[in-house]
Amino acid sequence: MSTSAPLDAASRDRLYCDILNRELVCALGCTEPIAVAYAAALARETLGAEPTHLKVDCSGNIIKNVKSVTVPNSGGMHGIEAAALLGAVGGDASSALEVLESVGERDLARTQELLAADACEVSLAEGVPNLYIRVVATAGGHAAEVVIAEHHTNVVLRALDGVAQEGSVAAAQGCMDAADASHEQDVALTLDGIMEFARTGDIDAAREALERQIRLNSAISEEGLTNPWGAQVGKTLLASRYDDVACRARARAAAGSDARMNGCSMPVVIVCGSGNQGITACMPVVEYAHKFGVSHEGLLRALALSNLVAVHVKSYIGALSAFCGVVCAACGAGAAITWMAGGTPEQVGATVVNTLGNVGGIVCDGAKSSCAAKISAAVDAAILGHNMAMMGRSFRAGEGLVQETVEETIASMGYVGRVGMHPTDVEILNVMIGKTRV
Template structure:
């Protein structure tokens, strides 16, 4: 692959890519779906001007799926939509966005438990014909009602009203759902593997340097926490105990350990990618581990991480924010591409790494945020490392084999179509099983 573009275009591209990284690489405390629910509830409380007497939650299936089994951070071990919303309404600070629960104290936790003891305090319902990421919180007190809608992105407040009087935003469910779908189909056009590699090798990354350094610092810290203490299913600790001297196993363990801690309510912030802390961890930790082995430091390490993040964003952009397609696969594609780049691989080998990864684990399903996410991260990173090894040996999957197409970009788009369209019915059935609507005969 090669590309010749003038200096003006290069400068514009570098600015755009840095802007994408700064938009994506933001801090979050805990799993982003319960945090987004807490954020909406905190805004509702602020709009209402008092503690709610009743909460009504309407959420898309993907939000329900991703909040059901994960521990709400800073909650003292609480789970579920009701806990996330109530804690956000009682003790959340909406100014902190995805770190809304950072300042929650014992009094807020006690008050949350007291309110949740009344099963009538919070009602939850499934919202249909809405975007995959959709949260609506109605908070009521003293005959007043605050109405908040978040859609498409975790902090994207599209509607804020008090007593049916609009304060900000505009909302029409069918039109907004269609707009989100159109965005998912076209979003990938702003990135290409060719442009990402050019940016990593020669681009001006100063504009994103602080965000990349923060990603390394925070995500490394939560990974070490996951290895040092018994969080979740201890996937990372189990991996590291079996083969501590193997770089591939260390890369899998470091990534999995961060998820072990995060999914179990660890109150340490992470830097997210594609709206996901697990994906932000997966793009980062394998790169750090291989960089240490390869002696990659300083500016080259930052460029490798930028490459990893941007490849993940590119692959995920065709799928959309939430789906039945496990986003760890997209993040692992980025990590594998960066490992190949740090190892001196050619552009063709970097592309082959991505194709090999997608051709292997492109069908991992997302059945919600929970402790097994760490294992899925491990499996995805393992596939990326295999894809890297194959590519460095001149081996790859070929066009016509499954969904692999003639070019890397066509392959990414095809896998995105599977995740966005093909797996949509799968998403519905996964949710039906999780909420008990479907009983599977044995």
């Protein structure tokens, strides 16, 4: 629970817009394989030549989230080796999380050659942050090293032949300082502050990012509803009850994940470092805004609320864990739906509590097709939480992890996700990589 001193309105508005602009960035495909490709592209750029060999050390959560997902623009390839080699061969490091946007057929063919030659070695890095990627690229007797930690684009080391590149140490310190500053920003968030910002705040500084989130995430959602991507969770939902707004909200969120988890090359706007969370925080809000007849300005403000609530809930858990992050995003979407429906602050808070009390603790077993189904389940719980709250119903303090206040409930659920579920995270990875047989 935040203990920061209250901010004046102008300072709060600047802070909250800064958080939105930091979080709502574009990414092409699942952010974990993209982060691997970005690190490899930076390593090649540092090396100054195409590597003959890559060594990639990753945290368990990176391995878990890259194992089964399709690498975008790869022609259907999967896995860390494919992501790293494609990034090293044809990635544009200057494009960060859109690093693979410009790869072509020649790059795909060369990547396949290197995969066949076992040119990439992957190992599990232990005793590192949950989000950790180290790439060592070698060629011509030289070696380049790049390390990303804590956040998907947070480069903490870039070196050639063991010597940090000019300015890279300062740049790494700057990245760590920025990471610390981001954490301090997130700690300053409160549900009451977020609601007041959505109601009266100056959102102009974040308007472009919010507009882009609506535009890009709506487009990939439509793609997932139009074409047969993955398990087609969104299409399945929409075929069952098209006239039901709750079903449409779940379908539109799930469909975006159907597409992006299975290699769709369309960009998305992420939140909390995740495209799935960016879609979950956005599409149900868009759908309910239509139902309620909310103005476009009202939609933007509701979307700001949704994203900030997602960031607030997720900040207690951390970047990657065994706790499925779409639950955090669904809390944001549910809160925004209640807010658009004219709910009181107490009802908005109850929506968050009801959502966490229902689906808090859904496990993350990596990025893959079933993420779309988990999105559907989380959004369904958020909509139930909204309906309960609007009828004056809520789970009570002392029931499970529910505490006296919404902030205490968010913190308690976050503690379980960050600390309590850490052993679960380890065992999920062991089962996935075959280390544990069940």
